[in-house]
Amino acid sequence: MTTSTPVSTPFTAESTALEVIQGIDLTGRRAVVTGGGSGIGVETARALASAGADVTLAVRNPDQGRRAADDITATTGNDRILVAPLDLADQGSVAAFVRTWDGPLHILVNNAGIMASPEMRTPQGWEMQFATNHLGHFALATSLHRALAAAGGARVVSVSSAAHLRSPVVFEDIHFHERPYEPWAAYGQSKTANVLFAVEATRRWAGDGILTNALMPGAIRTNLQRYITEEDLARLRAASGGPAAPTWKTVQQGAATSVLVATSPLLDGVGGRYFEDCQEAGPNQPGTRTGYAPYALDPEAAQRLWEVSEETLKAA
Template sequence: MNSATPPARFTTPFGAESTAAEVVSGVDLTGRRAIVTGGASGIGVETARALASAGAEVTLAVRDMAAGARTVADFTAATGNKDTQVAHLDLADQSSVAAFVAAWEGPLDILVNNAGVMASPERRTPEGWELQFATNHLGHFALATGLHAALARDGGGRVVAVSSSAHHRSPVVFEDIHFRERPYEPWSAYGQSKTANVLFAVEAAKRWAADGITVNALMPGGIRTNLQRYVSDEELARLRAQAAGGTELKWKTPEQGAATSVLLAASPLVAGVTGRYFEDCNEAVVGELSARTGVAAYALDPEAAARLWQVSVDTLGTR
């Protein structure tokens, strides 16, 4: 067999309508420790709820501590799991990320990089970084690399990067990542950041394989959540009609939207699977792109993945 032959597409018994609860049914996560960023809203809530229901000790890493506390109280009442907690994390603020990492003690089994910002007006961090790239990629990059030792401590750690089919809109434009020369366009900026999420998974999977850490990316599906707070209903309807090409695009429920994240975070079905991009609980087809399906070849390009890793290290000034 030719060593260059790509691995077979990975599939599971689950699909687009599967829920997080169904995916985690029968899975015992007792003694496992998990972090879910953005775990107090949208699919983050359902991701964290499913992990907690399976017995995991879950930390919700959130900006809104009050919302996090309400979510923790709800989880405790619904699941009986008293090991769910909340911690502050602002991914756009590197000092906040550093403080979160410094405060973490002991091993970490599951990291779900779920939080994000979509199609925001042009905004920049104090460092001058474009907000969506800074939040969706650089913040999660700093978090995951900062927690690498915790993930590697007991072996078998899993990192899940929530991307989007919006990565179809743009590769990482290395010549002008932060829109300093080209005109800012919200969806191109979002698409670039979502491509970066996939490229992170590709390179981290390679770098961390010897530590027993698996890293995968995913498209959760179309779910109406607070993520679209910068997108008007009219704009969203227009984009959906344009993408559908005359067909109807169905929304997923948050429970369905969290299913692929939970599969990659917890299911024994994907043990050892790494460096791939999933959708609807199955690996996506490379190059066959539609409104919500398929993964662009540039998002899986190992050279671009290695380049992005170095750019990220240089940007953050870390080793």
């Protein structure tokens, strides 16, 4: 099972994905990166490819994915970069992706997501951020369980956010049918779900050699913020008592913690944890936006979310 000693690494918030993966050989390993066509997904995939992995970019836009794959091959010399369509908000698309997968899967990076979107729903009535950020990745990972188990020592990476501090999973009304929709509360709930998934997946799957950890990549300017204006950010910082401006990371720095969680031998035997700035995070302290909320690592909530997610997908 997992170890209990907090993980410390020589890397920092300034470290890049390529620095984190230096000296690691992934030849013969197979990886999937959702959202691998843009943002930190591209840089995560690039780092994995630079270490010799076969990488599949699972993307909503295959044309964008192919451009990213060509760029990764050009910069790494690795031509084993595949592109596959995947729309996490569409369970049919998730099932189609899984049907095409054959053989073991060593690394699954659940990276794709949407942030603070206007109120949108899937045809099933699910709130779109929860449906995309959690339910889509939950269906993908659980459907690929056999492939992950076949790898022997597989890792699943669950990309969360400090925004999880904004909301636990509100089991009484996950999909905002009763409470007023609020974009950041919905995003925060979905990011808490990403951490809880790591907790319960590790409990259920560690015996199969599959370990899952969650992480906060940092503040990075990418297409993820397409629904957010500078005015929105300023208002949120003022409301939270945060700094006047965030410390922005480059996309290469933003991908570093994902790559650390996916590949570092320092995490051998470690699962169900939350990382930020290439270190295992401690509990959140009042007045800060770092660390984890206790509800995000609560094993009872993690088990409940897993069961609710299974029931939700079965009823679809």
